[in-house]
Amino acid sequence: VQAPEKERSPVARNIVQVSLADRAYDIILGHGLLQEAGALLSSLPSRKICVVTDQNVARLYLVSFMKSLEEGGFQACPPVILPAGESSKSFQQLQYIVDKCLSYRLDRNSTIVALGGGVVGDIAGFAASMLLRGINFIQVPTTLLSQVDSSVGGKTGINATGGKNMVGAFYHPKTVLIDTDVLKTLSSRELKAGYAEILKYALISDPAFFGWLEKNGKALIAGDAKAQEYAIETSCRAKTAIVEADEDERKGIRALLNLGHSFGHALEKLGGYDGKILHGEAVGIGCLMAFEFSHELGLCPLADVVRLKSHLSMAGLMIEAPFRVDAEALLAAMQGDKKNRDGNITLILTKGIGKAFVANNIREADLKKFLDKR
Ligand SMILES: NC(=O)c1ccc[n+]([C@@H]2O[C@H](COP(=O)([O-])OP(=O)(O)OC[C@H]3O[C@@H](n4cnc5c(N)ncnc54)[C@H](O)[C@@H]3O)[C@@H](O)[C@H]2O)c1
Ligand SMILES: [Zn+2]
Numbered sequence: 430v431q432a433p434e435k436e437r438s439p440v441a442r443n444i445v446q447v448s449l450a451d452r453a454y455d456i457i458l459g460h461g462l463l464q465e466a467g468a469l470l471s472s473l474p475s476r477k478i479c480v481v482t483d484q485n486v487a488r489l490y491l492v493s494f495m496k497s498l499e500e501g502g503f504q505a506c507p508p509v510i511l512p513a514g515e516s517s518k519s520f521q522q523l524q525y526i527v528d529k530c531l532s533y534r535l536d537r538n539s540t541i542v543a544l545g546g547g548v549v550g551d552i553a554g555f556a557a558s559m560l561l562r563g564i565n566f567i568q569v570p571t572t573l574l575s576q577v578d579s580s581v582g583g584k585t586g587i588n589a590t591g592g593k594n595m596v597g598a599f600y601h602p603k604t605v606l607i608d609t610d611v612l613k614t615l616s617s618r619e620l621k622a623g624y625a626e627i628l629k630y631a632l633i634s635d636p637a638f639f640g641w642l643e644k645n646g647k648a649l650i651a652g653d654a655k656a657q658e659y660a661i662e663t664s665c666r667a668k669t670a671i672v673e674a675d676e677d678e679r680k681g682i683r684a685l686l687n688l689g690h691s692f693g694h695a696l697e698k699l700g701g702y703d704g705k706i707l708h709g710e711a712v713g714i715g716c717l718m719a720f721e722f723s724h725e726l727g728l729c730p731l732a733d734v735v736r737l738k739s740h741l742s743m744a745g746l747m748i749e750a751p752f753r754v755d756a757e758a759l760l761a762a763m764q765g766d767k768k769n770r771d772g773n774i775t776l777i778l779t780k781g782i783g784k785a786f787v788a789n790n791i792r793e794a795d796l797k798k799f800l801d802k803r
Contacts, residue, residue, distance in 0.1 A: 442457055442458065442459040442462070443457075443458045443459060443658070443662050444456065444457055444458070445458065445662060445665045445666055445669055446669075447581070447601070447669050447672070447673065448673055449601065449672075449673065449676055450676065452601065454601065454602065454603055454604055454605070455604055455605070456580075456581060456604075456605040456607060456665050456669070457469060457604065457605065457606050457607065458607040458609070458658065458661060458662055458665065459607075459608070459609070459658070460608060460609045460610045460654060460658075461608065461610060462606050462607065462608035462610075463490060463493060463494050463497065463569070463606075463608045463610065463611065464493055464496075464497050465497060466494060466497045466498060466501070466569065466606060467497040467498045467499065467500045467501020467502070467503060468497075468500075468501050469604070469606060470498075470501060470503070470540075470567060470604065470606075471501055471502075473540050473565060473567075473603065474538040474565070475536070475538035475539050475540070475565075476502055476503050476504050477503075477504055477506070477533075477535060477536070477538070477539040477540070478498060478503045478504070478505050478506070478539065478540045478541075478542060479505070479506040479508070479509065479529070479530055479533055479535060479539070479540070479541050479542070480494065480495065480498070480505060480506075480508040480509070480541075480542045480544050481508070481509045481511070481526055481541060481542065481543055481544070481545075481549055481552070481553035481556070482508055482509070482510055482511070482543075482544040482545045482549055483510065483511045483512065483513040483514075483517065483545045483546070483548065483549050484510055484511070484512060484513050485513045486513075486544055486545045486546070486549070486571050487508065487510045489611075489614050490544065490571065490611060491508060491510075491544070494544055494569070495508070506529075506530075506533040506535070507533075509525070509526050509529045509530075511525075511526075511548075511549065511552070513548075514548065515548055515588070515702060517548055517549075517552065518548055518551055518552050518586075518587045518588045518594075519587055519588065520587065520589070520596075522552060522587075523552055523555060523556055523587055526541075526552065526553065526556040527556055527559070527560060530556065530560055531560070535560065535561070535564060536561065536564075537561050537563075537564055538564075538565070539564050539565065540564065540565040540566065540567055540603070541553055541554075541556060541557040541560070541564060541565070541566050541567070542566075542567040542568075542569060543566070543567070543568050543569060543570075543580075544569045544571065545569075545570075545571050545572075545575070546570065546571055546572035546574065546575045546579075546619075547570075547572065547574055547575040547578070547579035547580075550568050550570055550575050550579050550580050550585075551579060551584070551585050551586055551587065551594070551597070552585075552586075552587055553566070553585075554566055554568070554583075554585030554598075554600050554602065555585040555586050555587060555596075555597055555598055555600070557585075557600060558585055558598040558600035559598070563600070565603050566600060566601075566602045566603060567602055567603055567604050567605075567606070568580040568602040568604075568605040568606070569605075569606045569607075569608070570605065570607060571608075571611045571615075572615055572619055572623055573612055573615065573619070573620050573622075573623025573624065573626075573627075573657075573661075574619070574622055574623035574626055574708070574709055575623075576607045576609075576612075576623070576661050576665075577623060577626050577627050577630075577660075577661055577664035577665065577668070578623075578626045578664070578668065580602070580605050580607070581605065581665055581668045581669060581672065582668055582669075582672045582686075583599045583600055583601040583602075583672070583676070584597065584599060585597050585598055585599075585600045586598065592765075593694070593697075593702075599676070599677060607661060607665075609654055609657050609658050609661065610654075612652070612657060613652065617650070617745075618707065619707070619709075620650060621650060621709070621710070621744060621745055621746055622707040622708065622709025622710050622713075623709055624646065624649065624650055624709070624744055624746070625689075625709040625710065625712045625713035625716070625744075625746055626664070626709055626712060627642070627649075627660050627661075627663075627664050628642060628646075628713065628716065628740070628741075628744070629686075629688050629689055629712060629716060630663070630664050630667035630668065631782070631783065632688060632689075632716055632720075632737070632779070632782060632783065632785060633667070633671075633685050633686070633688050633777075633783070633785040634667070634685070634783050634784075634785065635663075635667060635783055636781075636782045636783030636784075637783075638663055638667075639740075639782050639783060641659075641660075641663075642660070642740065643736075643740060643743075645659075645660075646740065646743065646744050647743060647744070650744060650745065668686065671683055671685060671686055681787050684775070684777065684787050685777055685785050685786075685787065687777050688715075688716060688719060688777040688779070688785050689712045689713070689714075689715030689716030689717075689718070689719055689777070690712060690715060690777075691715070691763055691775075691776050691777070692711075692714065692715035692718040692719060692759075692763070693708070693711035693712040693713075693714065693715030693716075694711070694715075694762070694763075695759050695762035695763045696711040696714060696715065696750050696754065696759070697711045698762045698765075699750070699752070699754060699755075699758055699759060699762060700750065700752060705751055705752055706747070706750060706751060706752075710746060710747050711750075713741050713744075713746040713747060713748075714746075714747055714748060714749060714750060716737065716741075717734075717737055717738060717741060717748055718803070719776065719777060719778060719779060719785075720733060720734045720737050720779055721734055721799070721803070722776070722778065722796070722799045723778040723779045723780070725795075725798075725799050726778070726795065728778060728779065728780050729778075729779050729780055729781050729784075730781055733779075733781045733782045736782065737782065756797070756800035756801045756803070759800055760793070760796065760797055760800055763796070773789060773790050773791070774790075774791040774792075774793060774796060775787065775788065775789050775791065776788050776791050776796075778791075
């Protein structure tokens with residue numbers, strides 16, 4: 430139950446600015462923002478707005494969110510509600526969103542809002558990028574993973590027969606609203622999966638943040654709002670800095686964000702995308718594998734591998750897949766990864782915690798040996 434308007438305490442907000450070559454926007458972070466959305470979005474060029482969400486999020490938050498838009502003077506179209514889950518990132522659901530928005534006669538000044546996790550953000554953003562060749566887009570991420578990762582950086586898209594995220598566009602939102610209150614209803618498994626992406630930023634380039642996570646990670650996962658806010662802000666800043674330096678992924682800097690992902694994506698593929706292993710869980714294991722492999726190649730001290738492993742265990746994250754992994758199959762899945770160029774295997778490796786780098790010419794034999802042994 431919401432407190433009446435007058436009694437509500439002022440909302441504390443942090444702002445992370447994203448500055449790109451041809452545009453800039455804010456990531457606004459705090460608690461209670463869902464109820465303030467109408468006011469926070471007041472600078473949009475038109476009052477016409479369409480919310481895209483999924484069934485779970487709709488059940489929990491749609492009524493209060495729509496109310497706040499109404500209070501902000503918006504004319505919201507009937508919301509577009511997708512089935513929850515990865516299978517909604519499809520051509521079929523994309524067409525559903527686009528047809529709905531056209532039937533509502535949205536114009537170039539209108540706005541699509543994604544209220545939900547990464548699935549909703551990815552597909553709603555892609556729909557916004559193509560409707561009338563691009564209408565305004567707002568992200569309101571509601572999972573930890575989407576708050577620290579998918580809502581920042583402008584990648585949108587859907588899955589295709591050829592693989593995950595194979596069809597999409599770079600399309601940035603006008604604003605990202607991150608309300609940490611919504612994390613209270615997220616399952617502990619989803620929360621931990623999001624935590625793995627937070628950990629990733631520390632492992633890439635921020636050893637001090639890793640130390641902070643060693644001290645505060647447990648509290649964060651247990652629901653400590655202050656710890657969550659600090660970690661989300663730090664993560665958004667880390668991702669923003671990398672995206673600003675290499676927006677379209679051509680300079681090899683943005684690739685660092687794939688730490689743990691080549692191994693992770695391959696594990697997800699072997700898992701069959703049926704919920705046995707979540708993306709974040711696979712990324713956690715993938716980061717550990719990147720550290721182990723780096724150690725094997727004489728690049729990373731063993732002490733850092735051990736530190737990471739014990740941190741994953743402390744956080745309740747997996748250190749190996751919950752199913753049997755065939756080394757041959759894993760290697761094949763890794764070679765199918767779209768990040769590989771000209772047959773060479775590219776991986777993000779590390780010289781230790783906070784010292785990740787792009788390694789372009791990984792020898793297949795070395796990787797095979799490592800996977801066989803693991
Ligand atoms: N665009 C990018 O840069 C990028 C980066 C990372 C991941 N992704 C994509 O993000 C997707 C995964 O996102 P996700 O992990 O947020 O999954 P998700 O969107 O499927 O959400 C996970 C589950 O949590 C539910 N949920 C959402 N918010 C909730 C809340 N506050 N309380 C209770 N339940 C809630 C959802 O209904 C869903 O069942 C994948 O498709 C992945 O490819 C994109
Ligand atoms: Zn990821």
